[in-house]
Amino acid sequence: MTDQDFRHHVVIIGAGLAGLSAAETLARHHAGRFRITLLEAKRSIGGRAGSFTDPASGETIDYCQHVAMGCCTNLIGLLDRCGISGAMKRYDRLRFYHPNFPASDFAPSRYLPAPLHLANTIQHLRYLNKAQRREVRRAMLRLLRTAEDRFVPFTARRWLESQGQSNETIDKFWNVFLASALGDHCGHVSMAAARKVFVDGFAAARGASDVLIPQRPLSQLLGHDLVSEVAQLGVEVRVQVAVETLLAEPSGWVGVKTRGGEVIPADSVISAIPWHGVDRLLEPHALRRAVANRRPFSEVPSSPITGVHLWFDREITSQSHAVLVGGLAQWIFRPPFNQRLPRHYYQVVVSGVHPMSNARRGEMLEQILQELHAVFPSAAQSMLLHHRIVTDPHAVFSVRPEVEAIRPLPPCPALPWLFLAGDWTRTGWSATMEGAVISGIQAASCVLQRIGLRAVSPDPGLPRGRLARWMIR
Numbered sequence: 001m002t003d004q005d006f007r008h009h010v011v012i013i014g015a016g017l018a019g020l021s022a023a024e025t026l027a028r029h030h031a032g033r034f035r036i037t038l039l040e041a042k043r044s045i046g047g048r049a050g051s052f053t054d055p056a057s058g059e060t061i062d063y064c065q066h067v068a069m070g071c072c073t074n075l076i077g078l079l080d081r082c083g084i085s086g087a088m089k090r091y092d093r094l095r096f097y098h099p100n101f102p103a104s105d106f107a108p109s110r111y112l113p114a115p116l117h118l119a120n121t122i123q124h125l126r127y128l129n130k131a132q133r134r135e136v137r138r139a140m141l142r143l144l145r146t147a148e149d150r151f152v153p154f155t156a157r158r159w160l161e162s163q164g165q166s167n168e169t170i171d172k173f174w175n176v177f178l179a180s181a182l183g184d185h186c187g188h189v190s191m192a193a194a195r196k197v198f199v200d201g202f203a204a205a206r207g208a209s210d211v212l213i214p215q216r217p218l219s220q221l222l223g224h225d226l227v228s229e230v231a232q233l234g235v236e237v238r239v240q241v242a243v244e245t246l247l248a249e250p251s252g253w254v255g256v257k258t259r260g261g262e263v264i265p266a267d268s269v270i271s272a273i274p275w276h277g278v279d280r281l282l283e284p285h286a287l288r289r290a291v292a293n294r295r296p297f298s299e300v301p302s303s304p305i306t307g308v309h310l311w312f313d314r315e316i317t318s319q320s321h322a323v324l325v326g327g328l329a330q331w332i333f334r335p336p337f338n339q340r341l342p343r344h345y346y347q348v349v350v351s352g353v354h355p356m357s358n359a360r361r362g363e364m365l366e367q368i369l370q371e372l373h374a375v376f377p378s379a380a381q382s383m384l385l386h387h388r389i390v391t392d393p394h395a396v397f398s399v400r401p402e403v404e405a406i407r408p409l410p411p412c413p414a415l416p417w418l419f420l421a422g423d424w425t426r427t428g429w430s431a432t433m434e435g436a437v438i439s440g441i442q443a444a445s446c447v448l449q450r451i452g453l454r455a456v457s458p459d460p461g462l463p464r465g466r467l468a469r470w471m472i473r
């Protein structure tokens with residue numbers, strides 16, 4: 001017998017941020033007690049937060065720009081512990097462009113206590129008129145003063161309409177923040193999720209709304225640096241090993257079977273794959289019966305996000321990132337690591353819109369170019385050298401009001417050896433890197449408790465000052 005035989009073997013399926021976070025939590029806290037195997041179906045690590053090699057340019061491009069916020073304390077903590085948080089650059093202001101108005105800067109005060117630090121920000125959004133700014137302030141105050149459970153049945157649009165917000169104010173203000181933070185539109189997303197964006201992401205603490213942008217491709221940051229650190233902690237990482245099914249015998253033996261036919265025994269299994277794949281893993285009848293009373297996870301609706309990758313012959317803006325208002329394009333980014341002069345690379349992000357057909361993609365490109373011409377004068381003189389449109393139809397789950405009831409929270413009482421992780425499980429967050437990291441910590445914590453070790457908890461977030469605690473219900 002080897003030492004290994006005495007360790008609790010945890011098989012983690014899926015090496016996105018959730019799987020990496022679960023592996024890191026177990027290995028860092030109790031390396032000696034666990035043998036940890038992380039299985040990834042693809043050749044690369046990082047899941048949806050990944051990159052591809054553009055065949056025309058040979059450059060490593062992120063499928064879609066990923067942005068974190070100052071309130072993402074669990075993601076920042078994970079990157080910190082792994083010595084790579086320096087690869088995220090922090091910005092404390094955001095620039096908004098609307099085709100018909102001068103640019104506006106959203107810059108919360110660094111001195112006033114939260115939530116007063118936001119007091120002047122709305123006033124500086126020049127594309128809103130006075131009446132619209134008043135509307136926004138009124139609803140924002142109501143939002144802060146209303147407890148989260150009061151929002152549960154409402155979509156964001158319905159609640160905002162009930163607060164007297166006009167369609168224009170919803171589209172020009174609320175939807176601008178919500179579509180990019182939640183990956184879907186006001187008419188779909190729940191008001192509870194919307195409240196979290198504005199409370200935790202802006203109002204609750206200074207620095208919460210800081211924007212953190214990776215300075216290296218995600219395939220290096222997560223797919224190399226983060227996973228190397230996790231491997232250093234003793235985790236066995238195997239790529240191109242797709243798990244086909246979970247196995248459980250009446251004797252109590254459990255394991256997983258890969259698509260290649262390999263059977264890997266386990267003491268505990270953490271599934272860290274997305275919602276649309278989990279039902280397939282539970283295929284064996286006994287497992288399905290064990291969780292028969294639940295609604296299929298595949299019922300959780302997805303929302304698409306499109307990255308429009310553009311290479312111009314000249315600089316169209318020197319901004320590293322900006323928010324675009326009043327059109328189809330929602331954000332523009334200029335990643336520093338993709339600038340191979342004389343070509344200038346930009347990425348435009350569009351959430352919640354599916355360009356189904358090639359014709360629709362052509363229209364999307366045309367419209368986005370027109371919008372860029374309208375806000376960046378030098379874009380009109382530029383020539384588009386190359387482009388690529390990448391849509392992930394399952395980019396995020398859509399945080400509709402009915403979805404919260406389907407999102408599972410580990411442990412799963414029916415199967416004491418199986419723990420579900422992934423951004424889509426019940427983390428209190430929408431589909432974000434932060435949610436994925438929290439889910440990994442939650443699942444790892446359940447494994448710790450299963451063998452009698454002390455649970456670990458996700459970081460509770462930025463501390464709220466006295467005024468924020470008093471003003472925010």
Ligand SMILES: Cc1cc2nc3c(=O)[nH]c(=O)nc-3n(C[C@H](O)[C@H](O)[C@H](O)COP(=O)(O)OP(=O)(O)OC[C@H]3O[C@@H](n4cnc5c(N)ncnc54)[C@H](O)[C@@H]3O)c2cc1C
Binds near residue numbers: 017049
């Ligand atoms: C276009 C786009 C833009 C986004 N923008 C942002 C953003 O700006 N900020 C932000 O915070 N979040 C953003 N997100 C969301 C963020 O990427 C996800 O919330 C997060 O990466 C999810 O991590 P995860 O580990 O839960 O799932 P995933 O990243 O999906 O990881 C699951 C892993 O499991 C693997 N897998 C699946 N099935 C199997 C199997 N049978 N066997 C073995 N392995 C399997 C997959 O290959 C994958 O690697 C964006 C997502 C997309 C797609």
